Amino acid sequence: MPRRPMYEKIWDAHLVHEEPGQPALIYIDRHLVHEGTSPQAFSGLKAAGRKVRRPDLTFAVMDHSVPTKDRQLPLVDQIAAAQLAALDRNCRETGVPLFNMQSSNQGIVHVIGPELGITQPGQTIVCGDSHTATHGAFGTLAFGIGTSEVEHVLATQCLSQFKSKTMLIRVSGKRPAGVTAKDIILTIIGRLGISGGNGHVFEYAGDVIRGLSMEGRMTVCNMSIEGGARAGMVAPDETTFAYMEGRPFVPRGKDFVDAVEVWKTMASDAGAKYDRIFDLNGATLAPQVTWGTNPGMVTDVTGRVPDPASFTDPVDREAATRALEYMALEPGKPITDIALDRVFIGSCTNSRLEDLRLAARVVDGKHVAKSLKQALVVPGSRGIKVAAEKEGLDKIFRAAGFEWRDAGCSMCIGMNADVLPSGERSASTSNRNFEGRQGKGSRTHLVSPMMAAAAAVEGHFVDIRKWGVDGGE
Amino acid sequence: MQPFTKHTGLVAPMDRVNVDTDQMVPKQFLKALTREGFGRTLFYDWRYLPGEKPNPEFILNWPRYKGASVLLARANFGCGSSREHAPWAILDYGFHVLIAPSYADIFYNNCFKNGILPVTLPDDQIDELFLRTEKTGGYKLTVDLEAQTVTDDSGLKYSFQLDPFRRECLLNGWDDIGLSLRFEKDIAAFEREHPRRAVMYEPLDVVITKPSG
Secondary structure (H helix, E strand, C coil): CCCCCHHHHHHHHCEEECCCCCCEEEECCEEEEECCCCHHHHHHHHHCCCCCCCHHHEEEECCCCCCCCCCCCCCCCHHHHHHHHHHHHHHHHHCCCEECCCCCCCECHHHHHHHCCCCCCCCEEEECCHHHHHHHHHCCEEEECCHHHHHHHHHHCEEEECCCEEEEEEEECCCCCCCCHHHHHHHHHHHHCCCCCCCEEEEEECHHHHCCCHHHHHHHHHHHHHHCCCEEEECCCHHHHHHHCCCCCCCCHHHHHHHHHHHHCCCCCCCCCCCEEEEEEHHHCCCEEECCCCCCCEEECCCECCCHHHCCCHHHHHHHHHHHHHHCCCCCCEHHHCECCEEEECCCCCCCHHHHHHHHHHHCCCCCCCCCCEEEECCCEHHHHHHHHHCCHHHHHHHCCCEECCCCCHHHCCCCCCCCCCCCEEEECCCCCCCCCCCCCCEEEECCHHHHHHHHHHCECCCHHHHCCCCCC | CCCCCEEEEEEEECCCCCCEHHHHCCHHHCCCCCCCCHHHHCCHHHHEEHHHEECCCCHHHCHHHCCCCEEECCCCECECCCCCHHHHHHHHHCCCEEEECCECHHHHHHHHCCCCEEEECCHHHHHHHHHHHHHCCCCEEEEECCCCEEECCCCCEEECCCCHHHHHHHHHCCCHHHHHHCCHHHHHHHHHHCCCCCCCCCCCCCECCCCCC
């Protein structure tokens, strides 16, 4: 047997049918569904007289359009209400388990999958959402699909796929204090570019990645798509198994021990071949802040807004000019001089307990700046919300002037009422700073939870390393 | 899906790299329950001024590009969100062909599921097409999927590469699910040999209804 990377092992283990010159049919172990990209898939299925083949391997949750406060009241947004009702109806008709918005286990699809143990090493996982790459942190092959493919998986529990290329991303050395998983992935995207991973699946390795918690690994894998890769993965190890043990869908007792033995075999073989290798020295990492309109437009917190004239490629120069115009930023402005209107801590990238703990550590005993219009904390799931409240994190945030909300995608995508108004500027722990992402005309700067928390306190970006707070647990 | 064989149409240029799917269909339109009517929302924030008045500066609103059905674009077209609303909007607006140096993976895949042909050409040829589109009023291209060529009236002829399987699916308008269900026996065999279960070892707050029918 040739030495294989994890991606190929999982691929091979899921091959249902293969013919030269055609996409392979691969089996899907877990299909995650949310209200945003599924209604047309369910209605297409119904129109064709087809059934959901494996409702028992499909899990639905309401996350994109749900309100983050007053959830017990009737929805004001009638279009959102209709969409949520459609998911409810579709699940009832097909037998797909649904975590509806009143469920105590509700949360962002990529947060509850791992939290409940639905996500397990060696699996194939798909969802009509590009941030499905998150689940790769467990050594799964997980990627986002379109609605037609959602319908395909509902009907066949398989996906027709061409094999991707592989890229090994090694982050060696030691993670400096104040630098978190978010800074690592933003640095990688900044170096590779937002299309650098097109056609590839990333595998993250090296001591810095090994040293990350599962939460940190999920943050890194989550933004693989922002580097153009459909999937990102980390080989499962003791950190993975320790995280998984005892979660609701994870086998117990001897079954767990047996499962771990199988999961261990999923890691890439030593000496496995990759199509590309990208090396990053962990010692050079610094807290990151995006200045433009895609996640690759990013710099160190000690940096300045770049001068478009400094780009040699005319295409990059024009893109930078346009981005600075949209962002209303002058070239040469120090990043730490950028003043903010709102701060958002949440999203499938950075809304887990560790993220909230780190942000709370930063704001404990302090208060958000008077100049700030709003500071929001939106836990990734209701389970996380309860756990955070047990530790008193909600009290720390509230005392510091943050709003403490219910779980959902919230201001990352602004499909509910949590919208960043036009012309306003946010520090956000989410994943996309595209034009209009958080609201039409909104200006987004992507940062880590600690950087967002510190920016909320000061009203502008600050170098968190000067505050002496580490990014580890 | 409608088969795609050959298409001739007016070309509109979108001279911008990394056009993401958030721009193609902004979030507020992702709450729809059907695939129809997304043409109105295409490039919404760029295309309209407040009150949904067409923005005269946005290129698709220029009178000379009215009725365009071929969209000429730049690198990494369709990056970001997996939303298939983006190709639905492109098709509903009237575009049947995209021509760009590269596409983001999920978007590229989604195009084929909707009968849109995303043609990939090298940068220098894309530059030439931009030049001709901007210089020539009413510039049209013919895209022949059978021959895998892009041609215009004044002798330009470019060949493009495409995965043969994807080409055949478009040419025939094949239904993807129907294709896969030809291998029902293989799927059933896989499920017998590698049984999959998701066991809830402790009760959760989840609604599970026995499927009707």
